[in-house]
Amino acid sequence: MKVHQLTRGFWEHEPSLSLGCKRLRPLAPKLTNSDSSVTTLDLKSFIKSDCGPRKVGCYDEKRDSPPQVEAHSGGTRWNPTQEQIGILEMLYKGGMRTPNAHQIEHITAQLGKYGKIEGKNVFYWFQNHKARERQKQKRNSLGLMHSPRTLGATTINSDASGEGEREEDSHYKRKHRSWVIECFEEDNRLYEEQGKDKTLELFPLHPEGR
Amino acid sequence: MKVHQLTRGFWEHEPSLSLGCKRLRPLAPKLTNSDSSVTTLDLKSFIKSDCGPRKVGCYDEKRDSPPQVEAHSGGTRWNPTQEQIGILEMLYKGGMRTPNAHQIEHITAQLGKYGKIEGKNVFYWFQNHKARERQKQKRNSLGLMHSPRTLGATTINSDASGEGEREEDSHYKRKHRSWVIECFEEDNRLYEEQGKDKTLELFPLHPEGR
DNA sequence: GCAAATTAATGATTTATTCAAG
DNA sequence: CTTGAATAAATCATTAATTTGC
Numbered sequence: 190m191k192v193h194q195l196t197r198g199f200w201e202h203e204p205s206l207s208l209g210c211k212r213l214r215p216l217a218p219k220l221t222n223s224d225s226s227v228t229t230l231d232l233k234s235f236i237k238s239d240c241g242p243r244k245v246g247c248y249d250e251k252r253d254s255p256p257q258v259e260a261h262s263g264g265t266r267w268n269p270t271q272e273q274i275g276i277l278e279m280l281y282k283g284g285m286r287t288p289n290a291h292q293i294e295h296i297t298a299q300l301g302k303y304g305k306i307e308g309k310n311v312f313y314w315f316q317n318h319k320a321r322e323r324q325k326q327k328r329n330s331l332g333l334m335h336s337p338r339t340l341g342a343t344t345i346n347s348d349a350s351g352e353g354e355r356e357e358d359s360h361y362k363r364k365h366r367s368w369v370i371e372c373f374e375e376d377n378r379l380y381e382e383q384g385k386d387k388t389l390e391l392f393p394l395h396p397e398g399r
Numbered sequence: 400m401k402v403h404q405l406t407r408g409f410w411e412h413e414p415s416l417s418l419g420c421k422r423l424r425p426l427a428p429k430l431t432n433s434d435s436s437v438t439t440l441d442l443k444s445f446i447k448s449d450c451g452p453r454k455v456g457c458y459d460e461k462r463d464s465p466p467q468v469e470a471h472s473g474g475t476r477w478n479p480t481q482e483q484i485g486i487l488e489m490l491y492k493g494g495m496r497t498p499n500a501h502q503i504e505h506i507t508a509q510l511g512k513y514g515k516i517e518g519k520n521v522f523y524w525f526q527n528h529k530a531r532e533r534q535k536q537k538r539n540s541l542g543l544m545h546s547p548r549t550l551g552a553t554t555i556n557s558d559a560s561g562e563g564e565r566e567e568d569s570h571y572k573r574k575h576r577s578w579v580i581e582c583f584e585e586d587n588r589l590y591e592e593q594g595k596d597k598t599l600e601l602f603p604l605h606p607e608g609r
Numbered sequence: 610g611c612a613a614a615t616t617a618a619t620g621a622t623t624t625a626t627t628c629a630a631g
Numbered sequence: 632c633t634t635g636a637a638t639a640a641a642t643c644a645t646t647a648a649t650t651t652g653c
Contacts (some may be wrong), residue, residue: 266630266635286625313635320625321634476620476645497638523621530639531619 267310272303277314286319288312477520482513487524496529498522 269277276299280288288296288311297308479487486509490498498506498521509517 268631269635310635313637316624317634317636324625476611477648480619524619526639527621530641533639562615 266305267306269306269310269314270304273300273306274299276303277311277318281315281318285315287315441531477516477519478514479516479524483510483516486510486513487521487528491525491528491532495525499527 236376277296280296292309293311296311297306300306300311483536487506489507495502503518506521507516510516510521
């Protein structure tokens with residue numbers, strides 16, 4: 190397979206790769222296949238070796254001291270403290286919905302005083318909180334006008350929170366902002382040396398359908 | 400600009416906060432892009448400018464020199480060259496679906512030789528390509544068997560497109576991995592030194608009043 | 610032939626779902 | 632069951648090929 194060469198060329202900075210692929214023009218019929226007799230290159234092997242698919246996910250944050258539970262708990266997932274949650278909710282109530290990189294950075298720094306936390310935790314928190322507030326509300330409004338049966342009595346708060354949380358948020362959305370992605374440029378060099386990998390299986394291994 | 404007291408309280412580690420903020424709708428639709436009231440929020444452009452070329456901001460900032468397309472980059476959105484597309488497709492065909500930070504970094508570096516490109520572009524490309532290949536296939540398989548009878552059987556993965564593209568991808572997903580988010584930790588210091596206060600508009604910035 | 614108007618393709622962003630730790 | 636984490640689906644926005652009228 191010639192693909193091999195292509196691949197190699199690619200990873201080796203070879204500037205000359207004359208693949209015949211042509212970006213199909215927008216309006217073109219767009220035939221169904223983009224051909225490809227080319228194929229399956231051994232990218233896998235290369236990439237894989239590049240970063241050992243060792244531990245999956247974020248368990249290997251600290252190269253050593255694995256069982257070392259520091260501060261709170263292991264290193265699996267963020268376990269917010271009361272203060273952290275409080276502040277986050279406060280911000281949420283204040284109107285914040287999707288903080289950008291700067292804000293996240295800042296917030297993270299502040300919350301860090303109360304316990305271990307990473308930027309992504311803040312990011313996710315907002316995402317989840319927003320989504321869940323929304324669905325909670327939807328459930329409520331729907332439930333109210335429908336059958337009186339309550340599925341989960343456990344849901345104590347059930348909107349009792351009384352936040353006047355409206356859908357306001359959804360208007361000013363649709364505005365470009367990148368918080369999440371824009372960081373790629375910055376963090377590049379970092380990984381270079383660390384060798385820390387979060388790689389995991391790069392390719393699908395188990396066939397199956399969803 | 401008065402940035403809400405609440406904010407101040409928070410940032411100063413002040414525990415006493417009495418938010419009564421009600422905050423109403425963010426404000427007018429804000430279409431026509433940035434109100435340009437200036438400094439208020441160009442966080443984004445800020446960030447971007449950090450790296451040089453200001454893209455995101457759209458054109459508002461410089462209302463003149465609009466048609467000035469430099470090279471091809473312009474400044475709006477990534478416009479992949481054929482080589483770039485070719486390589487990406489090659490990788491895709493090779494089985495790559497959701498490259499992690501390392502891979503993205505690497506790929507970006509390589510593709511950068513053929514034209515301007517950022518990590519996020521690579522990230523998005525894979526996301527979009529994967530999704531679109533999927534929907535294309537779904538369309539196909541649905542289309543070809545218009546026998547309304549067995550709808551459920553559609554999963555036979557007819558592969559009509561002639562492409563060997565399988566659905567394998569959708570299983571190994573749900574695997575923790577952060578490429579996107581993990582960068583938050585790293586890029587922090589970047590902003591730090593700049594001295595640029597980020598307290599600026601932590602909130603949606605709705606015109607107070609009201 | 611050319612440029613405005615159309616339109617398909619696709620880059621970028623947001624929302625909805627799903628998975629799984631605790 | 633709650634919720635942090637991650638991915639997929641839906642949507643918006645912009646670019647460029649194509650069409651159209653002159």
